[in-house]
Amino acid sequence: MRVLFTSYAEKSHFLGMVPLAWALRNAGHEVRVASQPELTDVITGAGLTAVPVGKNHGLGRLLQLAKDTGQEKDFDMAEDRPEMLTWQQIKTGYQGHVLWWCRVVNDPMIAELTEYCRQWEPDLVIWEPLTYAGSIAAKACGAAHARFMWGLDLTARMRGHYLRARQEAGVATDALGQWMGVHSRGFGVPFSEDMTTGHFTIDYTPGSLRLDLPLTYVPLRYIPYNGVAVVPPWLHVPPAKPRVCLTLGTSATERLDGYSVPVQDILTSLADLDIEVVATLPEKQQAELSHVPDNVRLVSFVPLHVLAPTCSVMIHHGGGGSFSTSVVNAVPQLILADMFDAPLKGELLAQQGAGLTLHSSQATGPRVREHLLRLLNEPSFTQAAQRLRQETLATPGPNQIVPELERLTAEHRGRAVS
Structure with missing residues (x-):
């Protein structure tokens, strides 16, 4: 046909x-x-x-x-x-x-x-x-x-x-x-x-x-597809520390004037944690940062289907690709929700125990840090994320x-x- x-x-x-x-x-x-x-x-x-x-x-x-x-x-x-x-x-x-x-x-x-x-x-x-x-x-x-x-x-x-x-x-x-x-x-x-x-x-x-x-x-x-993708050398080996991905999608920078959350404030609040933060930011947004903490790796793009399996937590805006790629890889999520279905999606995920959510208007650095520490330290989130993954794999x-x-x-x- x-x-x-x-x-x-x-x-x-x-x-x-x-x-x-x-x-x-x-x-x-x-x-x-x-x-x-x-x-x-x-x-x-x-x-x-x-x-x-x-x-x-x-x-x-x-x-x-x-x-x-x-x-x-x-x-x-x-x-x-x-x-x-x-x-x-x-x-x-x-x-x-x-x-x-x-x-x-x-x-x-x-x-x-x-x-x-x-x-x-x-x-x-x-x-x-x-x-x-x-x-x-x-x-x-x-x-x-x-x-x-x-x-x-x-x-x-x-x-x-x-x-x-x-x-x-x-x-x-x-x-x-x-x-x-x-x-x-x-x-x-x-x-x-x-x-x-x-x-x-x-x-x-x-x-x-x-x-x-x-x-x-x-x-x-869901089968992740991110477009043309290349695996960077630093992803050839497992991370030495818990890896956290911060990705806020492309629409906010390609269609609008930027992100709805304070990226610099978030990165600064995570600076003293013994983790590796991978922040996917376009070069224009990278240049606007006043300081990049030592535990942050800035990249303009990395395929999420390659990055997510190496992560302990995904912090994102609630977009379909970020959300679903996290689900199929059993990664707990912190959704900084803003518009359309993201706030409700974050609530439903939290009800399942597989993540937490904050509205973007409340996503200050300290609050993101507080929620991230829970996701990293409470095993129940990973267990719930694994159950959600099994449900997805049975589809x-x-x-x-x-x-x-x-x-x-x-x-x-x-x-x-x-």
């Missing part, structure tokens, strides 16, 4: 898809990846066939502008308290979600992506959960389509909250449905609710951490779920067009 993966141009959202794309190719299927031109080199660097469509989005620039002018959206997609999910509470925030993630990110790629799908006729379109352009294109060409999750399924849960609040209020407004319907009707097909969540969802979140939602999920074992890998994807594609292929 023909399978089209699609993601808006955000590298961290695409990388998790790569092992499944390889598995489908190895099974004999024809695989291509469609995204905005900015992501082309990342796609081809993964050994996959790229299809550039539309124009690059300006989300990072607009988010930074909103931050600089004090107009940031404070809608919490992880909100789950009934008293905060009334129609009056939810309508404006959800409409803002549609504005930022649908119009800003998706509008520049919908027309060309749909045109390509109608020409190439994929059997299955797999889209990351904010690339609604993928479901619109699948609907227009009659393909089965599935979301590929890189984190907790907040979009589907919030969609359910929104629809319930809307019904209880007796109003007809549906910001997402109306936006998607305008585009789909332009291609001659009506909006349907499956366009918001896919015919099914591929999810590498461990089952014990997954949100309980009434959707069809295909569990997938089918990319090669193993290919027959299920073939079955689901056959079940849904062509349903979208009647």
Whole structure:
């Protein structure tokens, strides 16, 4: 069959898809990846066939502008308290979600992506959960389509909250449905609710951490992929001291003006500990440090799937790759959570006993030090992390779920067009 993966141009959202794309190719299927031109080199660097469509989005620039002018959206997609999910509470925030993630990110790629799908006729379109352009294109060409999750399924849960609040209020407004319907009707097909969540969802979140939602999920074992990677000489041998990794992702520096936590304060607070801290910071952020303690190794990049197995603790921002790579290597985590699913992910991890979490606004050097010492000195965290790893290893890998994807594609292929 023909399978089209699609993601808006955000590298961290695409990388998790790569092992499944390889598995489908190895099974004999024809695989291509469609995204905005900015992501082309990342796609081809993964050994996959790229299809550039539309124009690059300006989300990072607009988010930074909103931050600089004090107009940031404070809608919490992880909100789950009934008293905060009334129609009056939810309508404006959800409409803002549609504005930022649908119009800003998706509008520049919908027309060309749909045109390509109608020409190439994929059997299955797999889209990351904010690339609604993928479901619109699948609907227009009659393909089965599935979301590929890189984190907790907040979009589907919030969609359910929104629809319930809307019904209880007796109003007809549906910001997402109306936006998607305008585009789909332009291609001659009506909006349907499956366009918001896919015919099914591929999810590498461990089952014990997954949100309980009434959707069809295909569990997938996470396989770390970080892009083109080289093992540095210092990673050839095991560390002489407990190694702690501090990694804060790429989006904060590539899309915004920097990190939301005080990196210098954190490194200084750890300076007297008998550990090795590996801090992955871009060169610009390295140059901004006033002092580098003797127990800190600064690197601009190191593949996490190589580094994590040598670490005693991972300190990170809660990104999908950092979180899942830590899980599969049974490394206790300290999540300095900031946005989207990271705070909830940190809470769920802490409930499992496999880590601790701090909101980025509370992540001072002394507090990070306090939490790190607990993770290093209390064996229960490592034991819980090992249980989470075993749960993950028991989940089918990319090669193993290919027959299920073939079955689901056959079940849904062509349903979208009647």
